[in-house]
Amino acid sequence: MKLDITKACADSLRTFTQNNYGIQLKSSHAHELVAAYFGYASRAALLADKKCPLSNLQDAEIIIMNTPTLFVEQRLKTLENLPSGLPSVDILAEGVYSPILIDDQLSGKIWAGIHEVAIAYAENRAFDNMRMMGMDQKELDWLTEVDIKPMETHVLIAVTFDYPAKAKKPMRYASVKITLPCIAGNIGYDKPEVMPTFYNGHMRDPDFRLRHGIDELWQ
Structure with a gap:
């Protein structure tokens, strides 16, 4: 079964914030943040991407997860009604990228x-x-x-x-x-x-x- 990477990463982020910080992150907020980590201005932009859709990730030869820190920080400022107390962008990245890191088909393709x-x-x-x-x-x-x-x-x-x-x-x-x-x-x-x-x-x-x-x- 092909991994739905955006849903997996959003669910992982929500679990990460709940388990580690007691913060309940809405599904909509999680999906918007995941989109930002993957270089998109919004979830809508992610879904509209036909040239390089994330659904192609399992076909990738190389995976590079360099967090676009400033980009994600800016997105955090524009999202309304986010819960307070969220950790830094670099820490949240652990929750976002976890499904990729633990996936046997993807982990071996990751570069620094x-x-x-x-x-x-x-x-x-x-x-x-x-x-x-x-x-x-x-x-x-x-x-x-x-x-x-x-x-x-x-x-x-x-x-x-x-x-x-x-x-x-x-x-x-x-x-x-x-x-x-x-x-x-x-x-x-x-x-x-x-x-x-x-x-x-x-x-x-x-x-x-x-x-x-x-x-x-x-x-």
Whole structure:
């Protein structure tokens, strides 16, 4: 039976506030808060989403539960007749996300954040040749930069690797572009599209070197 994630999370939130704080949260309030945690302005907006509906969550390859703290805090201010004494947004998140964390089909797909996803996928592709030759990329002192750009239907990520970090003229080894398609609210993503580009010699990004003060250190 497919999990009704919004109902499960709303019920979980109500149980959490009741058991831990003695607060009876209305079902309507719980559903509105759950919608906010998943990046929606309201429950109506959540239900109207046809591009990335939360019902797709079990089909996700990657799940990232980064609480949109400021967004949820703002939603709390606009909801009328909320009970007093509610804990912080970060604490309420425990009640909201619990059904996902305990679901066997979902828990194994959870990542700490997009940055961690980017590094893992980029390193896997960028250093594949090194591993095939028996080399360990960890032996080199890398300068790594991650650029993340959230879009409407996906997240664009660029990960660059320069080496060695303490050299006078670090060289660009690789740049990996990752497209992370959104399929379920602001937490569920499909399999990433990963495209590495490898460099030879002194093909470097001068802005990258300047931002890290490399030239200044070796003048």
